[in-house]
Amino acid sequence: MNPYQEKAAYIFTAESLRKKFRFSEFFAEKLITSVAFLSIALIILIFIFVFRESLPAFRHKAKHNIEKTISEGSKPESYGSSENASPGQKPETYTGSETAASAAKPEQYTGSEITAKEEKPEAYGIVKDTGLSTDVRGENGSLVPSESNNDEGSLSSLFSNEWYPVSENPRYGLFPLIIGTLKVTLIAMLFAAPIAIFAALFSSAFAPPWLREWIKPGIELLAGFPSVVIGFFALMVMATFFQNFFGYETRLNSFVGGAAMALAAIPVIFTITEDALSAIPSTFTEASLALGASRWQTAVFVTLPAATPGIFAAVLLGVGRVFGETMIALMATGNAALSSLNPFESVRTLAATIGAEMAEVVFGDMHYGILFLIGSMLFIFNFSINAIAEFYVKGKLVRKIQGR
């Protein structure tokens, strides 16, 4: 072969320097890009499919007959005799044995371990009567029950005060569930937010560097504890401990559940707060120290206010974590859909309702749809919280640090 010809191949021309089309490059880039799209697609798919499954709630005509139930108003609700007997029984069996069922025992399944109490009859038995004559008919806007009311009966009960998904006259009042969720979230936040923020302050402002390197991964280990383990711990240890300490009657209640969920929320709040505090430029603290402020004054009056948006985001994400927490709620809150404001009463949260009842509903019926509707609500709520934390707070934080 001619040596000159071979040499000529190495002369760079505009042509040879131009990026060549290679199929493998092209393929790799397109493949990687399309896989990356998956995350976005997933969010959309989650919304579409969770909402799609909740449609039966709107389509389904309610089967219950108001007149019939009014005549039976005083009769105890018997899950056992109705055809949808199995749904949702198991968790409630447990609740019943752990807490108490009514003295009149309108909802008794096991009968063995149930202890009589006087609060429950109000919640289950008597409220049912009054609820029927006021709530259900009141929602429909007329006091006289008529055939036309039956169509929208159950869906309109969404806003009522009763969650009886499995009875002859199912009512899906989300009110007690929402109250319960808010109550648990509030209690969890009252515990978690101060502890986590103070811990983050210590880690970022007061702790020597060698200690800091231990604290952060140490606390993040708590984030690695499965929620079912925390729930088990709450069920076995915390519930007994708090009951002995405060001396209330219901062993599993929103206080225990909230305290347990605080354990799940603390690592979330701690990590984000710590990052926000560490992101404050050192010029801030140096200026403060140079002006003669002490270290704690710098930390409390300079670093902490500068990081407020970040801390706000941390607390928001903590709320999101608690709001959707299922296993701890299932195990430690007692799972009774009561709408009282007493922190020592059993509650049932939205997420726990899904977890407890979904496994046993009839696919495609109203109850099933309502559970998915609750799921959509949770998803939208969480999405909004995340969006607020992401856009509003981060923009504000950046502006604040840059001094604009």
Place this chain on the structure above:
Amino acid sequence: MSLRLKNKLIGGAIVTTSALSVVLIIAIIIIILLVTIIGGKDKLSWEFLTSFPRDGMMKGGIFPAIYGTALLVIIMSVAAVPFGTITALYLSEYAHEKSWLAQTIRFAVRTLATVPSIIFGLFGLGFFIKFVGVGMDNWFLGGQLKWAQPNLLWGSLTMALLTLPVVIVSVEESIRTVPRELREASLALGATKWQTIKRVVIPGSISGILTGTILAVSRGAGEVAPILFTGAAYYLATLPTSVSDQFMNLGYHVYVMSTQSSNVDQTLPIQFATTLVLLMLTFTLNFTAVIIRSRLRRRVK
């Protein structure tokens, strides 16, 4: 003088409170560990780990639960790690930092990381079982019921979606620690972008991929809510033999034993021992990940 004293007192109080918060959190971690260890250590034995539950789960071991959890996390990793790694590669190598697409993907990943796990369970039921499963049955099996019910595959895939953000975040972090000079040297030698990624970036970030996998496995082994209605079974007499079987799971086992069983008190040792196994598993995995990660960070410094 009194002002200075007052200042000192307030300062001391704040520092003490914040230090106490840290101590409290660490103490809670230690208490949880100790309580499970003390409660479960007597029951924990080789026989407990390798035998089936007996007498209506009143006696015997938890082998099917361990086996099911292992299968779950293996299938989950096979699904989540490649997708997570590729997404991380896109974010760090291909996408421009400020492009709207990269920003949107980042937002989606962070959102996925905060979606409650029960929502993944609902999605698994609504999408995999009621949509994909029903579709598969109708198309391939002519309406015969096989895929349109909870099973190992759907449970694992649901869990994979949950752990996807864990992998993405971890891998991306480690890809960013691969020095820019290495990439430039590779490109300067005439390697193409894909060759550089394959030969330089991925080998350089292998420890990050490993960390991501470990964290994902730890998360997947501990979560219960996503598999509540996508495949976990209360009790099975046989081990799952194909991906269309249901499976037992450690976390779900703890849950059903402590809340749904008729005699909670009698099975307390089993519950504690199962919790201990689960906690030890996730704790060890997390601890390993923390160590790998801190080494990685030291290397960067």
